[in-house]
Amino acid sequence: MRISLVLVVVVVAVAAVVGARPSPSRADESGLRVIVHPESRVISLDRKFVSDAFLKKRTRWSDDSVIRPVDQGPRSAVRRRFSVEVVGRPVEAVRRYWSQLVFSGRGLPPPELASDLAIVAYVTSHPGAIGYVSEAVDLRGARVVQVR
C-alpha cells in the first residue's frame, strides 16, 4: 500500500522537476499577432470567440471544422500579453482553469510550444489551427486575423 504511494510520489516529483524547467522568454515584447491556417477564410474574430477557443469552450469554427488552438509556454512574454489582452485573465488564472479541468477529467489544455517558429509550424501544418506569435516572426504563409 505505502509502496504504491511512494511510487506515485517519485513519479510526480520527477515529472514536476522535468516540467519545471523555464521556457525561453520572448525577445520581442512589442506586440503579438493571432494567426490561423493558410487555407482559413477567417479575416477577423471577436475577442470573446478567441478567448473561448483557447479555453476550449468553443471547439468548432463556423463551418463546423475543429478549432485547434496552440499556446506558447507559460513564461513567454507573448503568452502573458495574449492571456491578459485576449483571454482576459492572467496566465496563472488560465493555468488554474486548466488544472480544474485536467484533474476533474473535463478537458485538456491546448498544446504548448516553446517558440514562435514552432507555433508557425504547427499552425501552417494543422487545418483549423489558431495561434499567436510576436510581431517580428516570419509567418511562412500563416494568415493574420484581426481580433476585434
Add this chain to the structure above:
Amino acid sequence: MGGFRSSCVLATCLVASSARARADGDEAALADDAPVEVHGFVSQGFLLSTGNDYLAHSKRGSFEFSEAGINVSKALGDRLRVGLQFFTRDLGPNGDYRAKLDWFFFDYLWKDELGVRAGRVKLPFGLYNDTVDIDAAHTFALLPQSVYPTDQRDFLLAQTGVELYGYRDLGAAGAVDYRAYGGTIFLEVADQPGSPVTVVELTIPYVVGGRVLWEPPVDRLRIGASAQVLRLDGDLLIPPGAAVSVTLPAILWVASLEYAPDQLLIAAEYSRWHVRLESSDPMLYPESRSTSERAYALISYRLSPWLQPGAYYSLYYPDVADRSGRDAVQHDAAAAVRFDISTHWILKLEGHLMRGTADVEPTLNDGRPRAALATPWSLFLVKGTAYF
C-alpha cells in the same frame, strides 16, 4: 491493490515517454496531435488544532493529510475522449491510502451545445465541488467546509452514470454552461470505531441533478444554481443485535456567485440540504426530518505570480429549526497564503478560528457529544503539493 501497482508502473512508463517527447523538443509535439496526456499530483499536509480533534487527531498534530492522484487521457478523434484517474488519500479515519478509480469516462462532444459523458463522473454542485481536491486550482487547503465537507468526499464527489453537458453563447446576454446527470454512487462501508451503531450496508440507488452557470456580459462573472436529488439506503445493526433498515431521501441545492476580475477572486454561495430519515423500526432508530443551512463568502488576491493571500467566512447550521447551542452551529473564519514556488510546486499556510462544534466528529473526540466539545477553537494547516 496489485492492480493499482500495475497502473502506477504503467503510468511511470507513460510519464517517462512523455518526458522524453518533451526533451526531443517541438518536433515530437508536432508529430502526434493528440498524445496520451498524463497528469498527476501529490500533497502532504499537517494539521494542528486546539480544543477539538478535527478531520484527524489534530490536537497532537497530524500528518494524516495526504493525497495523490494520477490520470491518463487520450483524444480519439475530434469528438471522442477517454480518461481515468487513480486517487488515494489519508485524512484521519478516511481513506487510509486505499487507492481507487476516482473518475473514468468516455466523453463524446457532438457539438459545443451538447456532449455526453458516461462512466464515473465528478458531480457539478456549486462552483467548486468537482475541483474540491485539486490544490492547484484553489488558494485554500480546505475549501469552506459548510458547502464542501471534505470528510464526505465519498458521498458527494462523483457518480457513476451519464452526464449531458454543453456551453451556449447567448449573444448580448453572455453565455451559459449547463450540466445534467443521473446515476448512482457506489459506497464502501467504512469502519466507525466508537460509534454504537454498526453500518452493515449502504447504497445510493439513484442520484440525479444538474448545474447551470450563467456568464453575463461582464468579464469573469458567473452566477449559478445547482440541485441534486438522491436516496441513501442503509442496513444498520443496533446493540444488542437488532437489524434496522433506514432510507434517507435528500434534496440539496446551492446558489452561487463568482467574480474574478484581473487578480481578484470573490465568491459566495448559499445552500440548503433537506434530509428525511425513514426507519423500519422508529422505536429503535427514530425517524427525523431536518434542513441544514450552509453559506460562505470568500476573497483572494494574487499579489504576484507566486503569492496569493485569501480569506473566507463559512457558516453551517445542521438544522435550521434549532439554532441554539454550540452543537447547532459552526462559524469558520479562515485566512490563507498560497505560495507558488514554481509552476509545479505549491505551499499553503492556513489558519481557522472556529466557533461552534456542529461539524466536529464525536468519534474523533473520545465519543464526547458535540454539546460537550470545546468552543471557540482553532485549526492550523500546512500543505505542500507537487503537480504536473
